[in-house]
Amino acid sequence: MTDKTATFTELYMSRYLLAGLAMLASASGLGAQQRATPVQPTVIRNATVLTVTQGTLESTDVLLENGRIARIGRNVQAPSGARIVDGTGKYLLPGIIDAHSHAMSDAINEGSLSVTSMTRIQDVLNPTAGNLYRILAGGVTTLHILHGSANSIGGQNAVVKLKFGRSLDEMMFPGAMPGIKFALGENPKRASRAPQRGETARYPATRMGVEAVIRDAFTRARDYKRDWDEYRAAVARRDARAVPPRRDLELEPLVEIIEGKRWVHAHSYRSDEILMLLQLADEFGFRIRTLQHVLEGFKVASEIAAHGAMASTFADNWSYKIEAYDAIPHNAAVMTSHGVVVSLNSDSDERARRMNIEAAKMVKYGGLSDDEALKLVTYNPALQLGIQDRVGSIEVGKDADVVLWSQHPLSVYAVAEMTFIDGEVFFDRSQEATRLARLEQERRELEQAEPNRGPAPAAARGAGSNRQGGSR
């Protein structure tokens, strides 16, 4: 028994060691090398280009060069050494942006307090999470990764490009606006989580308490900002007695919100809590950037538009809990018609692989046009994250984050064939068999590697088990 335990411990330790070394390698040497190598240019020939912002271009070539969309047109000349992709009969769409994801997060909720603005989701991201490749294969190139919804004011967000196989540094979206998660309703009042024995109930327990928690936090943040403003003013007039206030990592992000330097992405369901937050934000002089989920947004779309908030919702997910019972699939269309910038999101690594279908549903429910539906998963989420000058549409000068689809991406029969990010191929369906063979070989080599060998036969003998190994 002890022998066996020891062997397993060794095994796991060595695995972590290997993984750690691999990460070090990719973070330092390898990553740097990859960056130094110029990216092979690509010309996609004769595709139907769904620009999203400039309409649909038939039989069009697109040149991806130096990480950007360099040219769009007919008979585009290919630079020497360019990869030529035949797009005949296929559709080129900007990479899909998933506006609410928890992919690659090793932790989601710091649920011990109801205000955890000091925490950062960036600190717990795992760039090697296997789901990322599947999401890439669904034509997604950018993820908005959010803290969970356990807290009235949650942690800071991260926006990443889905450069699977690279270091986290290379994945972080440069220039994305800093953001933070807020949450209203059932989750921050911990409706589905009864306190365990010996545990005191966490405040707040009602929607009244959620409002009060946020109000209290911003009241403190406003004071904290005054302290700093006064200090800076004193320094400016060369007051030798000026003493800097004590830094507060909880309140700093909230001051950034008040100053418009950090955007709020607020998980919300019911119309009353949506209005509560909009009114509170108005009172403290900041704007909610996006309401997330916002399943009853259709009931107060006019108020959302007036405040200037955007909205990121599900296509048609409903009835999974009480506050989702009035959700309707027309939500995106109604908010759009009231002038709200709407995106669709997955909030699920499974759904993230088929956001094109989620968008297509919105043509049926509420009558959005094909272009409006496509915007829900491309340009609009880009706008919500402040990255619309870089991604979200196919325009010259933008990042070469594009996906070639076998059919119109609003068709259920469409599959993503190639996913490009910054002009590099990160998913290529035609190379899938080769990739799988390579993985299989790597697995065999790892299994045969000295540190990964199973327990010695002597140790395994006895306990009548042959339960090891795969169960296929």
Add this chain to the structure above:
Amino acid sequence: MRRAPRYLALALGAALTAAVAAPIGAQAYQVTSVGDQGTYVIRGARIVTLNGPDIENGTVVIRNGRIEAVGASVQVPANARLIEAAGLTVYPGMMDAATNMGLVEIPQGANPTVDLSEPGDFNPQARAIVAIHPHSQHFAVSRMVGVTSVVSMPRGGLIAGQAATINLAGSANADFALTPHAALVINLPRTGGGGFGFGGGFGGFGGGGSNQANRDKQLADLRSILRDAESYGRAHAAYAADRRLPRPAEDVVLASLVPYVRGERPVIFGADRAADIRSAVQFATEMNLKPIIMGGTEAYLVTDLLRQRDVPVILTSVLRQPAREDDPYSLNYETAGKLHRAGVRFSISTGNDGSSVRDLPFHAGMASAHGLPKGEALKAVTLAPAQIMNVADRIGSIEVGKVANIVVTDGDLLEPRTNTRYLFIDGRPIELTSRHEELYKEFRDRKRPVITP
């Protein structure tokens, strides 16, 4: 593909066909959401029959709940209500053979709306048909996309209870039951050691595997109750034949098992991993049960066995994430195609509790995008589940004599942009509305109150 005028030529139809009386359209549906079993004619549509070739410009006659005639040149009966369906397509309604429809309205935080599972391991007496809430909002929402029938089943334990095959319209179970006692639902204890989670979900793949000793005991208990039911059935049969014999006691639990242990009705086994599918088939063979595999994630590894024993699969895993990190990304998308090519009988299901059953066409569509021919994808959500659940004599195709579960669309039934234009369940026209449509109408034009200072 879309947006053919909805009530095009209704008046025209009446004028051209003297025999035809009231044209039907939205106006006809205002009073009740479910209309009469009258005589209806759908004319000029493409008809996807499923049991034969498509009819490009055909007519379907519905009378007293049944399909009375189908074809390219069909006499339009007098006094029929006419739907001019040029540019539209007629399909049989879809069927999802693995749901908990009507047994749960809101799964989280609303326990009073949840009637899914009883405590304990053996609950064959728990019958979905007596607890399906006919006014669940999930019914209308599902049928909006053309799902007209489902199998609804309890969950949990080793014997979860009995599933019902139902139509998605009706106020009493006598209205909507197609087969009130459609199948027994068994979740065999999983094979193998613990620790290999499948990510939760429907059927027998949640949580860790049980240890071998516990599994052996559970299997022994299961065999024991099934054998008790056999004996019980024999004793009662003998007593029925000869009243001089001692009268055997009545037992609700054992009595409910009798038709299943006699092989008169099928048993649905929740099983996803290859080893669990094999052990379910072996167990069914040993106990003379008629197995259906529900789940079927790894059914592609067991195709020879499934084909040889003619065991059908209700595949609920099309959209599920592959279990292992190094599995091909498209592994579960491709399984339906593999089963088709291997000659295994299967249907595609959402495996959903109810609210997302409306995604059924997209499960089938995704399978089609990854190797399942389009026609087979359609069959996997219409005729195939009807055959697996032994209701293909009544539903699953546009065929004379069958129950008129019919959906008329403006495009490919499996495409998300397609709209349902007309819907019939049990030969009754169904108003195309739901809680969602009603809330949409109520709020879509709402403006915020203008506050004057």
